[in-house]
Amino acid sequence: MSKKINDMLNPKQIDFMLADDKVINLLTGSVRSGKTYVSLLKWAIFVATMPENSEFLMTGKTITSLKRNCLGLLQDLVGNNFTYSTSQKIGLLFGRKIWLEGANDERAESKIRGMTLAGAYVDELTQIPFEFYSMLLSRLSVKGAKLYATTNPDSPTHWVKEMIIDNDEIEKAIWTFTFDDNEILKRENEDYFNNLKQQYQSMGGVFYERFILGLWVMAEGIIYKQFANNPDMFIRDEAVDKNGNKINFLIVSIGIDYGASQSSTAFKCTGITPYFKEVWTLDEVKLEGVHTPEQFYEEFVKFYYKIVKKYNKCTHAFADYGSLGQVITFGLNRYLQQHNVPLQVQDCVKGQIIERIELDCQLFAQGRRFILKDCKHLINAYKQAVWEDGKIDTRLDDNSYDVDSLDAHEYSIFSFYDKLVTDIKPYY
Ligand SMILES: Nc1ncnc2c1ncn2[C@@H]1O[C@H](COP(=O)(O)OP(=O)(O)OP(=O)(O)O)[C@@H](O)[C@H]1O
Ligand SMILES: [Mg+2]
Incomplete structure (x- = not known):
């Protein structure tokens, strides 16, 4: 019995x-x-x-x-x-x-x-x-x-x-x-069990402590431990697959974070491969200083065409909203229409910061996340990002590093969260 x-x-x-x-x-x-x-x-x-x-x-x-x-x-x-x-x-x-x-x-x-x-x-x-x-x-x-x-x-x-x-x-x-x-x-499923555990182990920090050990702990210290400890594992010269062939992305998406006085506007371009397997940061722009809306629209269109020329497509764009964000997006969409740019910028999905961070950490841990070497702002932000002392699950945002780059990147992919999240590394 x-x-x-x-x-x-x-x-x-x-x-x-x-x-x-x-x-x-x-x-x-x-x-x-x-x-x-x-x-x-x-x-x-x-x-x-x-x-x-x-x-x-x-x-x-x-x-x-x-x-x-x-x-x-x-x-x-x-x-x-x-x-x-x-x-x-x-x-x-x-x-x-x-x-x-x-x-x-x-x-x-x-x-x-x-x-x-x-x-x-x-x-x-x-x-x-x-x-x-x-x-x-x-x-x-x-x-x-x-x-x-x-x-x-x-x-x-x-x-x-x-x-x-x-x-x-x-x-x-x-x-x-x-x-x-x-x-x-x-x-009954030893491979799955070991893979999942090993994945959380490599994510380290709060994710391992809460989700494997089951502890009620604060999020502290460096956020993207895996990347910060070993950036070369994830940085690539160009967007090619294991055989050296140019990747044909399923989705090419631009994330926009609008700059306010203390920060600056960031564009991040992300490619997602078929079956939502890999996420590649392909290009970025940081617009320093104050720009008029017109200047901003022109810069965006320049970036858009650069992407389309290189990757044959730009399927999505997601922008920050709140305060005047939506007004600028509205103006941008009108500008795109007037200039026959076949793209509609949408409001991003923000989610909770910790969910956005967990998604990236999971992609790193599963070996599904790559960044082209020229995307220096995002690379530095991943290395420097830390949790804020004494606050609950809050990413420090005090201009000591480039949080805008992280936000813009997250906006470019977060709408695909459900499709990107998997327990363990998918094999197709
Ligand atoms: N006694 C059992 N017999 C067979 N399968 C089980 C048993 N207990 C759990 N499982 C299976 O193990 C997996 C995890 O279980 P469960 O969903 O209950 O975990 P959980 O603690 O609720 O996880 P989470 O925190 O992720 O929600 C599921 O696939 C579940 O069906
Ligand atoms: Mg459960």
């Missing part, structure tokens, strides 16, 4: 399954450590044992992320005892009603204000505003109601750490999972 359970669950997961639940049950720790799997299993059993007419909530950063991370897996675990519709934001688990909600902003708490819940499941708890969490706790008014949540660690001053993990005044069970706890993954 025990051998069978060991085949089905990791020892850490068995401990969790056998433990008495508290009002708040939080599973924190490394990526791929088995938190979601086992917490959904226990959630399903909990829901099935509560009164039939009670109602429950499952929530995550967005309904889409909830579906991606949890709903499919829950179905795998309990079969057709769980059915759901994300458009109607409702599901049925062992005949009990489960509301499905995204909780990505402060206003989200109004969505659950009137509910009376017998239980809640939260995916990626650190991504949820504290206001939503406190409203959720106040809705858990049915006798025996419980909260189950999973999360990767964040900074030690995050509300999840301060208000739940370190708070001795609440009834809670905190479970910490590390990457090595997922023994089944290691046994």
Whole structure:
């Protein structure tokens, strides 16, 4: 019997399954450590044992992320005892009603204000505003109601750490999972397990400590450790493949960061290879000093034609927005139209800084990131970038190095985030 359970669950997961639940049950720790799997299993059993007419909530950063991370897996675990519709934001688990909600902003708490819940499941708890969490706790008014949540660690001053993990005044069970706890993954997919671990090891710093060791640590010191320690691994003379053939990029994208008084406008051109496999910084321009909008438009068009001549295309451009950014982009698009330039500049997708940084670090770690040697501003920025002391996940931005170059580069690729992110280096 025990051998069978060991085949089905990791020892850490068995401990969790056998433990008495508290009002708040939080599973924190490394990526791929088995938190979601086992917490959904226990959630399903909990829901099935509560009164039939009670109602429950499952929530995550967005309904889409909830579906991606949890709903499919829950179905795998309990079969057709769980059915759901994300458009109607409702599901049925062992005949009990489960509301499905995204909780990505402060206003989200109004969505659950009137509910009376017998239980809640939260995916990626650190991504949820504290206001939503406190409203959720106040809705858990049915006798025996419980909260189950999973999360990767964040900074030690995050509300999840301060208000739940370190708070001795609440009834809670905190479970910490590390990457090595997922023994089944290691046994059944050893290559994947080792690759992923090695990748995070080479990313180093905060990413390794939080996502493999499962620690709540500050982001400190040099950001792009891999690049800073070994830039030659990623710098290339020209955009050619392993056989010396010129690369035919799928996407050639320009990122624009508008300069204000203390900084200056940066263009970064990035090539993305087919299947979103590699990301190459191909060219850059730094416009120093103050320019009139007209001068700026001319410089952009010059850059555009330089790129098109060299790489046969320029498929996208993404610009910073905010303050007067959108006005300049509007003027730029009109100028492009008037001059028959077949390009529409779009607002960039900004995301969180740490997500943008993690994407680049992951690309470096997977050997998918290259920079042409003439892109000196970006190369220097990668070498010098540091986390800001005492601030949560903040990249220092005090003019001591060229943050604009990093921003412009990130704008050029961040719209393709979902396609670029993969667990481990893709092989095609
Ligand atoms: N007991 C198990 N039996 C089989 N597969 C498992 C088991 N536990 C976890 N897995 C698998 O291991 C992988 C990682 O598990 P899971 O998604 O639960 O990790 P996680 O800790 O939630 O990770 P993340 O922090 O990245 O969300 C998944 O593919 C999952 O299906
Ligand atoms: Mg998970």
